[in-house]
Each structure stands twice: as C-alpha cells, then as structure tokens.
Amino acid sequence: MRILPAAGTMEPDAKMTINDTTPKMSWWNRLAHPGQFVIWTRPLLWPLAVLTALLFAAGLWFAFFNSPADYQMGDTVRIMYVHVPTAWLSQFVYGAMAVSALGTLVWRHPMADVSMKAAAPMGAVFTAMALFTGSLWGRPTWGTFWEWDGRMTSTLIMLFIYLGIVALWRAFDDQLRAARIVAIFTLVGAVNVPIIKFSVDWWSTLHQPASVFRADGPTMPGSILTPLFIMFFAFTFLFITLQLLAMHTEVRRRRVMTLERKAARGDAR
Numbered sequence: 001m002r003i004l005p006a007a008g009t010m011e012p013d014a015k016m017t018i019n020d021t022t023p024k025m026s027w028w029n030r031l032a033h034p035g036q037f038v039i040w041t042r043p044l045l046w047p048l049a050v051l052t053a054l055l056f057a058a059g060l061w062f063a064f065f066n067s068p069a070d071y072q073m074g075d076t077v078r079i080m081y082v083h084v085p086t087a088w089l090s091q092f093v094y095g096a097m098a099v100s101a102l103g104t105l106v107w108r109h110p111m112a113d114v115s116m117k118a119a120a121p122m123g124a125v126f127t128a129m130a131l132f133t134g135s136l137w138g139r140p141t142w143g144t145f146w147e148w149d150g151r152m153t154s155t156l157i158m159l160f161i162y163l164g165i166v167a168l169w170r171a172f173d174d175q176l177r178a179a180r181i182v183a184i185f186t187l188v189g190a191v192n193v194p195i196i197k198f199s200v201d202w203w204s205t206l207h208q209p210a211s212v213f214r215a216d217g218p219t220m221p222g223s224i225l226t227p228l229f230i231m232f233f234a235f236t237f238l239f240i241t242l243q244l245l246a247m248h249t250e251v252r253r254r255r256v257m258t259l260e261r262k263a264a265r266g267d268a269r
Helices: 012-020 027-031 034-065 075-107 112-142 150-171 175-189 192-202 222-265
Strands: none
Touching (some): 034 222, 075 150, 075 192, 112 175, 112 222
C-alpha cells in the first residue's frame, strides 16, 4: 500500500494529479442545490429590477406621448400596451411551468417544483390582467365587455387552471407529493396553450389574427411596434425578477419548515 506524504509535504505534481481526478459539479447540478441557486441568482435581482423599471418608464413614455391614437378606437388603443404583453405572459408563464413540471417528473430536479410553485400565482395575475384589460378594450371596440369567443373562453379556462394549481399546492402539507400531483395537472393543462394561440385561426372570433409575429412581418407601424416591444420586455423582465424573488422566498420557507421539523424531533442542527 502506498502511503501519501503528510499534509503540507506533498509535491506540487502530486497535488495537481489528485485535484485533476476530483469530480467537478456541472452548473446543472450546482443549480439543483437550493442554497447555491440563491447565492448565484441573488446578485441578479437589483440589476433586473433597475432594468425593469427603465423599460417600463421608456415603454409608458412611448405609449402615451410618442404613439399615435387609432383612427377608429382613438386613445383606447393604448390599452393594448398592457393587454398584449400580459396576454403573452399568461401563455409564456404556463409554458415555463410545463417545462418545470417535466423537470420534476422526468429529471427530478430539486428546483423545478420550486420554480413551478413560484410561477403559478404570477401566471394567474397576468391572465386576470389580460382578461380585464381585454374587456376594457372590447367595450368601445366590440360594444360589449365580454363575448364567449374562442380566445376569451380559452383564456378564462387558463385562469381557472392557474387557480386550480395554486389551490393544489396549498392542499398538501407534503410538498414532494404536491409537486408530483401539480406537475401532472400542469402538463395536462398545457393542451390549452395552443388552443389559445390558434383559436383565431380555428374558429371565427372577434379577435384579429396575429399582427406582430407573422411570417411576412408585422402589419403594425413602427410608432406602435416600438412601445409595444418595449412593454413586452418590461413585463417579461418583471416576471423574471418576481420569479427569482418568489423562488428565494420558497427556498427559505422550506428551510425554515425543515428546521422546525428537526427541532420538534429534538435533532435540530
């Protein structure tokens, strides 16, 4: 048996050999540790918050002071700068939750269910905002606050799915069991996302077809597209910032619950 030299007497080459054989954790495995995730992402919060505030300031200025009124709807068209981004986020957030659900069920990534739980309330808020602003916009445009057309109905169903997910998380004390059930429910509900997206193509609805993301380019003028895209990014970065904050809070909450259970058993560390 070969005996290694005492600490401090090992030759540099020997140290290098041993260090080279030490397995290194991938970034994926590092992010799987809740504590490491918080440490790595905490420095991003302030820059993201400042960027979000600047984007909102620029977007609102362009929307209210540098964007023309519509020749038919007048200034009512400015509701679009909130309605369209929140409608987009209602689907984007659910897509992110579906990916997290796969991470929970397939890869069993420890932070996947944390991400899924943190996103659900925000998805519900964005969906409710999309429905509310859409109703305000629809009254002068269509003559009614609500119409049971394909997109409005499927978006309302999306809101109910979000609320159901939030309720499921709160119905179980065992978070691991809740994560599996919510992940399955989330993946089943994901079928509603393409229904919302393509409802204007499949059925006759009051909503117009896509006018921004089109194969032949957007149909809107630049004076409207500029503030719309800025507000897109503003709301998206708002979600990312709040998502990180919510995930940090959930990690701390679970840590406190773990310590409380250990204290109750008398083996707190």
